[in-house]
Amino acid sequence: MELQLALDLVNIQEGIELVKQVEEYVDIVEIGTPVVINEGLRAVKEMKEAFPSLKVLADLKIMDAAGYEVMKASEAGADIITILGAAEDMSIKGAVEEAKKQGKKILVDMIAVKDLETRAKEVDAFGVDYICVHTGYDLQAVGKNSFEDLQTIKRVVKNAKTAVAGGIKLDTLPEVIKAQPDLVIVGGGITGHADIKGTAAQIQKLVKQG
Ligand SMILES: O=C([C@H](O)CO)[C@H](O)[C@H](O)COP(=O)(O)O
Numbered sequence: 001m002e003l004q005l006a007l008d009l010v011n012i013q014e015g016i017e018l019v020k021q022v023e024e025y026v027d028i029v030e031i032g033t034p035v036v037i038n039e040g041l042r043a044v045k046e047m048k049e050a051f052p053s054l055k056v057l058a059d060l061k062i063m064d065a066a067g068y069e070v071m072k073a074s075e076a077g078a079d080i081i082t083i084l085g086a087a088e089d090m091s092i093k094g095a096v097e098e099a100k101k102q103g104k105k106i107l108v109d110m111i112a113v114k115d116l117e118t119r120a121k122e123v124d125a126f127g128v129d130y131i132c133v134h135t136g137y138d139l140q141a142v143g144k145n146s147f148e149d150l151q152t153i154k155r156v157v158k159n160a161k162t163a164v165a166g167g168i169k170l171d172t173l174p175e176v177i178k179a180q181p182d183l184v185i186v187g188g189g190i191t192g193h194a195d196i197k198g199t200a201a202q203i204q205k206l207v208k209q210g
Contacts, residue, residue: 001177001180001181001182001183001184001207001208001210002027002028002182002183002184002207003025003026003027003028003183003184003186003203003204003207004026004027004028004029004030004057004163004165004183004184004185004186005018005019005022005026005028005029005030005186005187005190005191005200006030006032006059006165006185006186006187006191007019007029007030007031007032007035007187007191008032008033008034008035008187008188008191009032009034009191010035010191011035011038011039012035012039012042012043012046012047015029015031015035015043015047016046016047016050018191018196019047019050019051019054021196021197021200022190022196022197022200023051023054025197025200025201025203025204026054026200026204027054027055028054028055028056028057028079028080028183029047029051029054029055029056029057030056030057030059030185030187031043031044031047031056031057031058031059031078032059032187033059033060033061036058036059036060041058041072041073041075041076041078042076044056044058044073044076044077044078045076045077047077048076048077048078049077055079055080056077056078056079056080057078057079057080057081057082057107058073058076058078058080058081058082059082059109060073060081060082060083061082061083061084061109061111062081062082062083062084062087062091062095063083063084063086063087063091064087064088064091065091066083066087066091066092066094066095066098067094067095067097067098068098069081069095070083070094070095070098070099070102070104070106071098071102073104074098074099074102074104078104079104079105080104080105080106080107080129080130081095081099081104081105081106081107082106082107082108082109082132083095083106083107083108083109084108084109084111084112085108085109085110085111085113085119085120085123085131086111086112086113086119089122089126092106092108092123092126092128093126095128096126096127096128099129100127105129105130106128106129106130107128107129107130107131107132107163108123108128108130108131108132108160109132109134109165110123110131110132110133110134110149110153111134111135111136112136116133116149116152116153117152117155117156120152120153120156120157121156121157123160124156124157124158124159124160125159127159128160129160129161130160130161130162130163130182130183131153131157131160131161131162131163132162132163132164132165132183132185133146133149133150133152133153133162133163133164133165133166134146134164134165134166134185135149135165135166135167136166139166140166140167145166145167145172146164146165146166147164147172147175147176147179149164150162150164150176150179150181151179154179154180154181161182161183162181162182162183163181163182163183163184163185164176164179164181164183164184164185165185165187166185167188167189168184168185168186168189169186169188169189170189170199170202170203170206173186173189173203173206173207174206177206177207177209177210180210184203184207186203189203190203
């Protein structure tokens, strides 16, 4: 099981300073969608240059022009790029094709997908690397989480790795781990904590114990 740190509410320099504190505890650093919107793919480039041994995920949440956007994120140094499960089949297939060409990986974010079971099976057949259930900020705000959805994709996904994101904290992590995802994504549960390093260490310990 791997741990991904999501950076969403920081600028590039703040992100780099944050990762300095926790780099020994995380496998993947996510340049979150708000950071890409604010700073562009420069954020991916600078993070990868600062931490060449960490994998960097560009959370582009691609919806269209997938091949081109995967190519640009790859050129910036991303190891993993996200596309939405709600995108056209052709877009997801295009993303996979370009990622393979570039030696990169595709994570499909299933946020807002209504028929999760059906779509997860379809997307799994396209050769994507990760399928991620995700409760975004707006649904977290009304008390939702992705724990049941994680069990659904664990049941139906046969090829891709499974991932889970959205409001995961130290106290809810054991429930997540019980479902055995391949990748756990934590943002505010680490970055919003008073003790960032200590929390990342505790979360990593639980994730690695599986
Ligand atoms: O993808 C995310 C969100 O849509 C904002 O871009 C977050 O990175 C993801 O939800 C993980 O962050 P937390 O919910 O703070 O753990």
